[in-house]
Amino acid sequence: MNKTVQSLQRRLIALGFQLPRFGADGDPGAETLAAVGKALDELVTLRGGEDPTPAPPASTASIVPAEWMPAAKLERVICHWTAGAHKASEFDRSHYHILIEGDGTLIRGIPSIKLNEAPAKKGYAAHTLDCNSGSIGVSLCCMGGSNEAPFDPGKYPMTREQWDALTGVVADLCRRYGIKITDKTVLSHAEVQNNLGIQQRGKWDFTRLAFDLSIKGAKACGDKLRAEASAKL
Numbered sequence: 001m002n003k004t005v006q007s008l009q010r011r012l013i014a015l016g017f018q019l020p021r022f023g024a025d026g027d028p029g030a031e032t033l034a035a036v037g038k039a040l041d042e043l044v045t046l047r048g049g050e051d052p053t054p055a056p057p058a059s060t061a062s063i064v065p066a067e068w069m070p071a072a073k074l075e076r077v078i079c080h081w082t083a084g085a086h087k088a089s090e091f092d093r094s095h096y097h098i099l100i101e102g103d104g105t106l107i108r109g110i111p112s113i114k115l116n117e118a119p120a121k122k123g124y125a126a127h128t129l130d131c132n133s134g135s136i137g138v139s140l141c142c143m144g145g146s147n148e149a150p151f152d153p154g155k156y157p158m159t160r161e162q163w164d165a166l167t168g169v170v171a172d173l174c175r176r177y178g179i180k181i182t183d184k185t186v187l188s189h190a191e192v193q194n195n196l197g198i199q200q201r202g203k204w205d206f207t208r209l210a211f212d213l214s215i216k217g218a219k220a221c222g223d224k225l226r227a228e229a230s231a232k233l
């Protein structure tokens with residue numbers, strides 16, 4: 001019997017485990033192994049039975065399933081609302097890569113992100129006029145029947161759960177595709193005309209956030225989006 005085994009046996013006895021055959025012969029065998037197993041069980045019980053591997057901090061855990069983000073070269077993320085209800089319709093799913101329902105649930109759009117790699121391929125997600133190549137489209141399911149001025153969010157106002165999910169989705173996409181967060185690479189539809197110089201037709205997603213009326217205007221909403229997504233990178 002080697003010294004390591006003997007010292008292990010002494011420590012087990014000191015901890016109160018029964019090793020009646022200790023020192024009796026040269027076989028460390030079953031009795032020592034059983035005591036070690038029991039000791040490990042007790043340690044696990046002491047720890048509440050949990051896996052001792054620490055979970056990553058919530059802020060860095062990915063929320064977009066890996067298979068939704070195929071290898072591709074994308075340059076930017078453009079964020080929208082559907083101007084529909086809090087649930088994703090088939091029509092919504094055909095225009096965006098990722099949708100976020102009223103309770104924060106993520107729904108995969110029909111077109112693959114890969115189809116929007118520049119130049120956009122047949123079946124790509126058509127979410128932003130003249131700016132779909134290289135652009136991932138994410139949309140919050142909300143704001144059907146809303147009005148910009150005077151502001152009326154309608155029956156399906158944007159929720160904080162949606163917004164919080166959005167900043168997590170944007171962080172995941174930027175990490176996956178190596179997109180740096182700037183006002184030309186992570187922006188709302190309402191910022192496209194000013195920030196990228198591509199004319200749009202009066203789009204106001206997002207110039208108001210129904211859950212926080214203190215934020216006003218495309219830049220203020222976009223800056224909040226970028227700051228919160230950056231914090232989750």
Ligand SMILES: [Zn+2]
Binds near residue numbers: 081127205
């Ligand atoms: Zn839009």
